[in-house]
Amino acid sequence: MKNNIGVYICQCGSNISDYVDVEKVRDEVSKIEGVAIAKTTMFACADSTQKEIIEDVRNKKLDAMVVASCSPKLHLFTFRNVAIRAGLNPYHYVQVNIREQDSWAHSDHPAEATLKAIGLVSAGIARVKHSKALKSIDIPSRNAVAILGAGVSGMRAAIEMADMGTEVHLIEREHFVGGRTSQWSQLFTTRQSGEEVVSGLYNKIINNENISLYTGAELLSMKGSVGDFKAKIRIIPRYIKADCILKDNQELLNATLKAINACPVEISDDFNFNITKRKAIYKNYHSEFPECPAIDYEHCTKCGECAKYLDAVDFEQKEQEVEINVGAFVVATGFDPYEPEKGEYAYAEVENVITLPQFKRLIEMNEKELTYRNKAVKNIAYIYCVGSRQTEGKNNYCSRYCCTSAIHAAIHARNKYRDINNFHINRGIRTYGKQELLYEESSRNGDIYLQFDEENIPVVEKQGEKLIIKVKDILTQEKELEVEADLLVLVTGMVPRKHSKVSDILKIPLGRDHFFNEIHPKLKPVETVIDGVFICGACQAPFNITETIKSSLSAASKANALISKGKIELEPTIAEINPEQCSWCGACTEVCLYDAIRKIGHNGKEIAEVDESKCKGCGMCLPVCDQNAINLIGYTDKEIESFIDALIS
Amino acid sequence: MNRNRKIDFMINDKDKTEEYDVLVVGGGIAGEEAALNLANQGYKIIMVEKDLSIGGKMIHLSKVFPTLDCAACITTPKVSETARHSNITIYTYSEVKGINKLNGSGFMARVERKPRYVNEETCTGCQICEEKCPVFVQDQFQYDLVGRKAVYVPFSIANPRIATIDMDNCILCGACEKACPADAIDFTQEKEEIPIHIKSVILATGYKLFDPVVIERYGYGRFKNVVTAMQMERQLVPTRPYNNVLRPGDGKMPDNIAYVLCTGSRDATVGNPICSQVCCMYSTKQAQLLMGALPMADITIYFLHVRAFGKGFEEFYQQGRSMGVEFIKGKIGKITEKENGDLLVRYEDIREGVVKEAEHDMVVLSVGILPDIIPEDMFLKERPELDPFHYVMQVDELSNPAKTSMKGVFVAGAASGPMDIPDSILSAGAASSETATYLRRLS
Incomplete structure (x- = not known):
């Protein structure tokens, strides 16, 4: 039993001390038997306080520590490190949360909050008295990673991790890599093309022997845990032999074109956001990599027409399942553009209403003159925040990239074609940072900006051939103005990927905005609550390309730090079986979520055994054990009972 | 070493x-x-x-x-x-x-x-030297809201948390040297x-913060109750100088505070045409904190566009609006000071298309950032x-x-x-x- 305990009560600036009388808490808990020293401090986490704690431990020969401050999610490891530096076993430290669970929760009742704090700290002291010295569990880790999604984010992370010596499995659902970036022509603010960026990354990937690229591949299932995940991947056939590389091979290119021509199946081309059609065999764009055509598994009728021209067609290819063994996952599955509802600003009802991504493809496809459905386009209206900043509807968030992207597209259109007039019907332009220059350039070009409120959204009407957009413009004292347009572009935002099974399989939590959620935007911006699963790019939140790359490089470096050392230290606070008491009934295995308990022979009987690398210490198995043969290390019955006794006494 | x-x-x-x-x-x-x-x-x-x-x-x-x-x-x-x-x-x-x-x-x-003129190894940051030093100067770490001594520990959570002598203001009286229990003062350092x-x-x-003194019409530096957002920020931190939010002119608790966004940003006349990316959000944040610190105060934010673009930002902006922060789309022409220290803010109300004047008892300039x-x-x-x-x-x-x-x-x-x-x-x-x-x- 520990009986020389140091207790530190943090004011957290004023976060705690505004509501909790920390002096009173100190005075009360210093009376508890076994407490050698009790202090208050403005910031327990500050370096000066950490030093003070270490000195106290050394000078007063403290045998255990309690810090009452914020959530252990924030600073458990900070103070465990203090304990280590002071020469204590880190498990002789208990953190008591008097901020999230007390001062913040009871800011209206300071007197009661103080009483609660006294109870919580006393309980923490009671628990630390029974604490045992523990050592972390080292488990081996595979220096291999599965990266889901080969858009710019996934590709950039793959290159970085492969360079660091990690075995990379880059898994792309489509037959071509590059994601959304391959669909964009000119990019802000560097004015490079999507093709340039994607081809640069792709060439590095195929020349890197540490990277295995799987296209047409999808994550099916995942087992195991950090350091040792086993993932099943389903790969659908491309129906084209892999050696059919069109690059610098005019003959093969001609044959491919003929094969595409011969295909009788026509479907919407999702590369062009469905404003054009493509065939079931396809490789239509320079920015599609690998430079090998693909046959659409779902829509191909296997009529064999294409095979007459292209020898590489191979209908013998079969769907495959492969299993890979990796230490970590980096999820870079990107976003979907928001698809407006039918009738939202006349979308899908009036034909010359399109979305921003469609408009960007339209600019790419029209060389000399801008036409849509064979009609010349001169006046273009843009309605902003479609599918973003919704007051009714679930997308409350701002999609971050669309203001700049729309303005950039408008400038591009004006520079590319003659006599274009742009009308930006917006809800306040958000060209943050240096992107402001694009807004300025567009204003100088003579683009017209009208602004509306969420209470008065524009009305789109079709009058004969004309499209009329009525706006209550707040920049002209809410006069109702009419914009006559040949084309209406709905500036659609980003939404999380549809049909993404990834979050179900990997159990990544979603935020309020339904994007994947990081642990903390500042402390752990690319980490998730699932150990070994990292996120980056637009699957996490709307980002532009630069921001995406920054997050993907961050994720690469954090994932590498975790798995490259060959071992991972795990918390020793896991379940423990008492072999004398256990008489194998199997109840514990049934409730275990992590497949961590198995049956073994022991002194002539069957008992349960815990797999240290898999057990998370969740405690599910404890209450189902009839024999009370399971203990949770660090949360033993003795520790918890004394904790509760102190709390209620 | x-x-x-x-x-x-x-x-x-x-x-x-x-x-x-x-x-x-x-x-x-x-x-x-x-x-x-x-x-x-x-x-x-x-x-x-x-x-x-x-x-x-x-x-x-x-x-x-x-x-x-x-x-x-x-x-x-x-x-x-x-x-x-x-x-x-x-x-x-x-x-x-x-x-x-x-x-x-x-x-x-x-x-x-x-040279700090203090031995880094031996100084314990006890601040006894500060007590003895007779020289008062403005504290740059409190953004000039209060004073400090010529020998000083920069701020309570500084790292390293040791003293330094500000030789520009030190009068070489030697009081600190005599008082230092660790014998850490060393005037011979070079x-x-x-x-x-x-x-x-x-x-x-x-980055550094834009100095609003160059925008004369805002009166910063002349009118005591016109402050920068960093000065307001310092009044909202736990280690704040007055332990309360007070206007610097007379120590009154303000109850009608205005924020002027885009001060020194998106403004070619001061040489910074780009957007600073943070001011909309930090102003919205301060407004929310002020509503906690001064529950009776009215907060008005004069903006051109609210750039709440990042993850959770739009929701945060809407939270500010629903808490009662008033957002006015308006461009500030001029600020004048009344005799009692209150401020008249002359602005173009863009929605109504008219020039208006509003009275506030404190104006916070949401200064932009510069490299x-x-x-x-x-x-x-x-x-x-x-x-x-x-x-x-x-x-x-x-x-x-x-x-x-x-x-x-x-x-x-x-x-x-x-x-x-x-x-x-x-x-x-x-x-x-x-x-x-x-x-x-x-x-």
């Missing part, structure tokens, strides 16, 4: 040259993040900070948007992790001079350590230069190119966002452009990643 030695600097004196893998210039959140990432991979880092403490601007902030957790709670653990990491050597109150690229073997440079050899450089020099210009003498010959706004230019923004025009020199955080804290942290992650790749290719 004896930090008080005097050395005659000679570039070819190999014995005295300190060797590191990476020089990180700047000890703010971006520099710390980049340094920690690299140090955890085993690289040896030298971090040089020109100020008295690491922690950058972030350590001085109150709560941070959009999560409203306290800045100190997030940044001090990073600060102390950086300070005690065995692979990181920190020189505070020091400047980097003469970075010179060698042929194929990294860079030479000098670290110029300014500037010291340490030659270093490094393989790569990360510029994490951050903290890299001094001429930091580089000897070749230097990284800057963009038209004097930020470090990113030459391959879409694939290698930390890459500069100079091989082996990388950029992190707001040195490359206006940036909030989450973006700076991701940017530093990219910089450390790109630097590590560069170092691996060298070996």
Whole structure:
């Protein structure tokens, strides 16, 4: 039993001390038997306080520590490190949360909050008295990673991790890599093309022997845990032999074109956001990599027409399942553009209403003159925040990239074609940072900006051939103005990927905005609550390309730090079986979520055994054990009972 | 290491040259993040900070948007992790001079350590010297809201938390020397230069705040109750000077506070046409904190566009609106001071298309951010190119966002452009990643 305990009560600036009388808490808990020293401090986490704690431990020969401050999610490891530096076993430290669970929760009742704090700290002291010295569990880790999604984010992370010596499995659902970036022509603010960026990354990937690229591949299932995940991947056939590389091979290119021509199946081309059609065999764009055509598994009728021209067609290819063994996952599955509802600003009802991504493809496809459905386009209206900043509807968030992207597209259109007039019907332009220059350039070009409120959204009407957009413009004292347009572009935002099974399989939590959620935007911006699963790019939140790359490089470096050392230290606070008491009934295995308990022979009987690398210490198995043969290390019955006794006494 | 030695600097004196893998210039959140990432991979880092403490601007902030957790709670653990990491050597109150690229073997440079006139090893930060010092000057770490002494510990959560003598204001009375129980005061200290050899450089020099004195019509510097947002920020932190929110003119608790967004941003007349990216959100945040600190106060934010673009920002802006913060789309023409210190704000109400006047008892200028210009003498010959706004230019923004025009020199955080804290942290992650790749290719 520990009986020389140091207790530190943090004011957290004023976060705690505004509501909790920390002096009173100190005075009360210093009376508890076994407490050698009790202090208050403005910031327990500050370096000066950490030093003070270490000195106290050394000078007063403290045998255990309690810090009452914020959530252990924030600073458990900070103070465990203090304990280590002071020469204590880190498990002789208990953190008591008097901020999230007390001062913040009871800011209206300071007197009661103080009483609660006294109870919580006393309980923490009671628990630390029974604490045992523990050592972390080292488990081996595979220096291999599965990266889901080969858009710019996934590709950039793959290159970085492969360079660091990690075995990379880059898994792309489509037959071509590059994601959304391959669909964009000119990019802000560097004015490079999507093709340039994607081809640069792709060439590095195929020349890197540490990277295995799987296209047409999808994550099916995942087992195991950090350091040792086993993932099943389903790969659908491309129906084209892999050696059919069109690059610098005019003959093969001609044959491919003929094969595409011969295909009788026509479907919407999702590369062009469905404003054009493509065939079931396809490789239509320079920015599609690998430079090998693909046959659409779902829509191909296997009529064999294409095979007459292209020898590489191979209908013998079969769907495959492969299993890979990796230490970590980096999820870079990107976003979907928001698809407006039918009738939202006349979308899908009036034909010359399109979305921003469609408009960007339209600019790419029209060389000399801008036409849509064979009609010349001169006046273009843009309605902003479609599918973003919704007051009714679930997308409350701002999609971050669309203001700049729309303005950039408008400038591009004006520079590319003659006599274009742009009308930006917006809800306040958000060209943050240096992107402001694009807004300025567009204003100088003579683009017209009208602004509306969420209470008065524009009305789109079709009058004969004309499209009329009525706006209550707040920049002209809410006069109702009419914009006559040949084309209406709905500036659609980003939404999380549809049909993404990834979050179900990997159990990544979603935020309020339904994007994947990081642990903390500042402390752990690319980490998730699932150990070994990292996120980056637009699957996490709307980002532009630069921001995406920054997050993907961050994720690469954090994932590498975790798995490259060959071992991972795990918390020793896991379940423990008492072999004398256990008489194998199997109840514990049934409730275990992590497949961590198995049956073994022991002194002539069957008992349960815990797999240290898999057990998370969740405690599910404890209450189902009839024999009370399971203990949770660090949360033993003795520790918890004394904790509760102190709390209620 | 004896930090008080005097050395005659000679570039070819190999014995005295300190060797590191990476020089990180700047000890703010971006520099710390980049340094920690690299140090955890085993690289040896030298971090040089020109100020008295690491922690950058972030350590001085109150709560941070959009999560409203306290800045100190997030940044001090990073600060102390950086300070005690065995692979990181920190020189505070020091400047980097003469970075010179060698042929194929990294860079030479000098670290110029300014004298603190206090022995770093022996000072305990007890602040007895402060009590005895008779000289009062304005406290730059409280953004001039209150005073400090000529010998002073910069602020309570500074790292290192030791005293320094401000020789510009010291009268050499010797009171501190007599009082110091650790015998740490040393008036004989001189500037010291340490030659270093490094393989790569990360510029994490951050930003400085726009000085609104140049916009005369706002009256900053003349009207006492016109303050900058950083001065308001300091009134909202736990270590705040007045332990309350007071207007500086007469110490009255304000009950009608105005914010002027885009002060020094998006304004070609002051030479800064770009948007600062953070002011809309920090003003919205301060407004929310003020509603807690001064429940009866009215808060008005004059804006052109509210740029709530990041994860959770729009929701945070809407939360401010629903709490009762008034957002007025308006451009400020002029601020005048009344006899009682209240302020008349003349503005164009853009929605109504008329010029109006409103009375407030305190005006907060939401000042923008500008690059903290890299001094001429930091580089000897070749230097990284800057963009038209004097930020470090990113030459391959879409694939290698930390890459500069100079091989082996990388950029992190707001040195490359206006940036909030989450973006700076991701940017530093990219910089450390790109630097590590560069170092691996060298070996």
